[in-house]
Amino acid sequence: MTHTTPAFLQIHQADDAAVRRELAAGLVQSPAQVSPKFLYDALGSRLFSAITELQEYYPTRTEAGIFATQGADMASHIPARALLLDLGAGCCTKAERLFPVLRTAGYVAVDISVDFLRETLTTLQQRHPSLPMMGLGMDFSSSLALPPDTRPWLARHGLEAAPRVVFYPGSSIGNFSPPEALRLLRQAHAVCQGGGAGGGLLIGVDRVKPTDILEPAYDDSLGVTAAFNRNLLLHTNHLLGTDFDPRQWQHVAFYDSAQSRIEMHLQSAIAQQVRWADGERRFAAGERLHTENSYKWTPEGFVALLEAAGFRPAVHWTDEHEWFSVFWAEA
Ligand SMILES: C[S@@+](CC[C@H](N)C(=O)[O-])C[C@H]1O[C@@H](n2cnc3c(N)ncnc32)[C@H](O)[C@@H]1O
Structure with a gap:
């Protein structure tokens, strides 16, 4: 049998109220966090593909x-x-x-x-x-x-x-x-x-x-991983209606050897307030939003x-x- 198009079942809906609840619940936590699954919209997937080609x-x-x-x-x-x-x-x-x-x-x-x-x-x-x-x-x-x-x-x-x-x-x-x-x-x-x-x-x-091999893999010299991480803010804006400005957030990645994990965060460059339809979160300058762990x-x-x-x-x-x-x- 010849197949010209694959079968497709779409279960995940980006405009789901449950998605909005999950994102909002993470943003109001201390420290704030967003699941790494939200790194991936169409642009996030393309940026990840670019990461896989990096030397680091x-x-x-x-x-x-x-x-x-x-x-x-x-x-x-x-x-x-x-x-x-x-x-x-x-x-x-x-x-x-x-x-x-x-x-x-x-x-x-x-x-x-x-x-x-x-x-x-x-x-x-x-x-x-x-x-x-x-x-x-x-x-x-x-x-x-x-x-x-x-x-x-x-x-x-x-x-x-x-x-x-x-x-x-x-x-x-x-x-x-x-x-x-x-x-x-x-x-x-x-x-x-x-x-x-x-x-x-x-x-x-x-x-x-060793840390000197792990850390550059998550903080490359071209800044592709930084763009991938910041794109989570644009994706969150799309899903929850937040007003994140990616230019006000810095990519941070480090290895925590006690927990055997790379941590990725976005660090607020200034004191700022992030708002969405039915909520808000104040971030102090230097405060972080935790976006990914990668356990080794x-x-x-x-x-x-x-x-x-x-x-x-x-x-x-x-x-x-x-x-x-x-x-x-x-x-
Ligand atoms: C690190 S990439 C790996 C992609 C590819 N398998 C590879 O090894 O190069 C993670 C992939 O998992 C998908 N993903 C992440 N969290 C997911 C979830 N909770 N449910 C379904 N897919 C998820 C992402 O969209 C992305 O395509």
Whole structure:
């Protein structure tokens, strides 16, 4: 069968009252915070793609190197003809490279950045017309379960009983604190168990390493990461109707070794008041808005997390510097 356009289900709605409540609740907290998922609108997704090309941003090319050199070995552990579920698919490049390696039978790309996902998946479908594809525009931070509306599509393509490979690359798991990550991985485990035998999780994880390698990756010399971070303010203006002026906010990124995490913040350059329809928040000069954490893991710590989430003992592959790891854990 030839597919010209991918199936698409849009669950996440940018104009949702729940989105506005979540943003407002974070802004009035002390310290103020906005979830990193709001870094991604169409422009945020494009800025992230630019970040992945920066010399300082080692994770993308390091992870790609692991897949390129060790993909064949990975394929000997991972079931062929599986349904590949890509969490936070972005530009879908990483999954596309896996299609021939894993002989993927169906592809479901999940992302909160709905317009960007529609665009990238439509182009991807044209390059792979025989592969059934579905886009799921949804926020998986509340639930990872496949929406019931995916069932007719799975049935139509004979994919209900296919093993499910949940693919979560790019160390996006690092955006969650260890207890939140455990909760998400338990949900990923349940998703894998919803398909045929042999399914599991293929996940890329950034490792603990020296600060002088970590910090420039989140504070590059061209200021692309700073623009990506500040774009969260424009996105918040769009979603909540706030009057943030990005020029009055400075990008701050540092490694907290006690918590093994990079923190990203926006720091107010002046004393200012930010207003929206039914709320406001005063920021002193130098006060920060916390926008992202990126936890770094040791392989031992991550294997223990996978097992606590219900997965079997994992196998993992790494690069020559041991900066990044890719784990395969059967459900
Ligand atoms: C760091 S980027 C990784 C993109 C790509 N997978 C890669 O590895 O290069 C994170 C991706 O996850 C998506 N994302 C972040 N939070 C999400 C959420 N709560 N639900 C769905 N997608 C999310 C973003 O839109 C973005 O495309």
